[in-house]
Amino acid sequence: MRPDRVVLRMVTAKLSRPFENRWQSFETWTKVLVRADADGLSGYGECTAMETPYYNYETIETAWHLLARYLAPLVLDGRDMSVVSGHEEAKGALECALWDLRARLAGRPLCVEIGGAVRPVEAAATVGIEPSPEELVAAVGAARDAGYHRVRVKIRPGWDLVPVRAVRAAFPGLPLIADANAAYGPGDLDHLTGLDGLGLLAIEQPFGAGMIDESAALRRRLTDTTVCLDESVKSAADARRALRAGACGIVNIKIGRVGGLAEAIRIHDLCRDHGVPTFVGAKYELGVGRWTNLALATLPGMTLAGDVGPSARYYVDDGAFPTVEFAAPGWVEPLAAPGIGAEPTDGVAVTRELVLTKE
Structure with missing residues (x-):
């Protein structure tokens, strides 16, 4: 699917309580939210790369760079993201936005x-x-x-x-x-x-x-x-x-x-x-x-x-x-509405935004 526009937002949200894994403790979590637009509708995806390269070599900053510099321009140009080696977290965020957009355009829940x-x-x-x-x-x-x-x-x-x-x-x-x-x-x-x-x-x-x-x-x-x-x-x-x-x-x-x-x-x-x-x-x-x-x-x-x-x-x-x-x-239970059925709100802090369109 070829969207007309891709919007990237770096956001930070506060955890309900601190969380600690084998590497570190967290009180907030930073993500990249991806929006893909076509035919008056928007689909949404989320990048789950972490701020540190411990779980995976990708970080939220490398994901932002790959999405902005390579992946979103490729998709807007009608090309396949597979030409980029690795960087699954970044690819997954944009791919999920395209799935959500496809489901919304079809009028079907994403699960279906x-x-x-x-x-x-x-x-x-x-x-x-x-x-x-x-x-x-x-x-x-x-x-x-x-x-x-x-x-x-x-x-x-x-x-x-x-x-x-x-x-x-x-x-x-x-x-x-x-x-x-x-x-x-x-x-x-x-x-x-x-x-x-x-x-x-x-x-x-x-x-x-x-x-x-x-x-x-x-x-x-x-x-x-x-x-x-x-x-x-x-x-x-x-x-x-x-x-x-x-x-x-x-x-x-x-x-x-x-x-x-x-x-x-x-x-x-x-x-x-x-x-x-x-x-x-x-x-x-x-x-x-x-x-x-x-x-x-x-x-x-x-x-x-x-x-x-x-x-x-x-x-x-x-x-x-x-x-x-x-x-x-x-x-x-998933929502019985097109796509994921939910819409982003302003409940998280947006620290960066980038809008990319077809040339």
């Missing part, structure tokens, strides 16, 4: 446009690294009491066995994922097997993105737990290699990480054909990205609760109306 349906889906919550195991247990308990069907807790060396055991002791039946964000190395195989026997749904991304053999080796050593891959799967080709190696029993699909909805759908289809469950992962998306994630979460192979909970859990204001809210405790 991509092969899903307007239906409720289970929501999961993520809890970051807390100051103490007791505070972690309290945070997980709050998520459980709110109705979330599954909780992912972040781990890293020095913050793994003790806090996870504390959570499991407090909530014996709660589905849990221990997410390492690639924090461990080959020498940690014995240590990570200490998480086995706790009834975890999975250990997520224990090793670096390219360490498929190590993930497969860990999976073979686990008797009660599987391995979920995140950063290792940036394409359907990556997913195919991981499945062939026996490196995972679950795949977390993040739209930005894989370059957009089209590749996310291909990964979903591949995993479904191999009988491997998937769920939609998230990186503290604002409203635009959250509604997009929710559309993807309605695909038939998304059999596990996804990271698509209400915006108020994460942001004071997510910059979209309406916001994602529970349709019932622990359940969210």
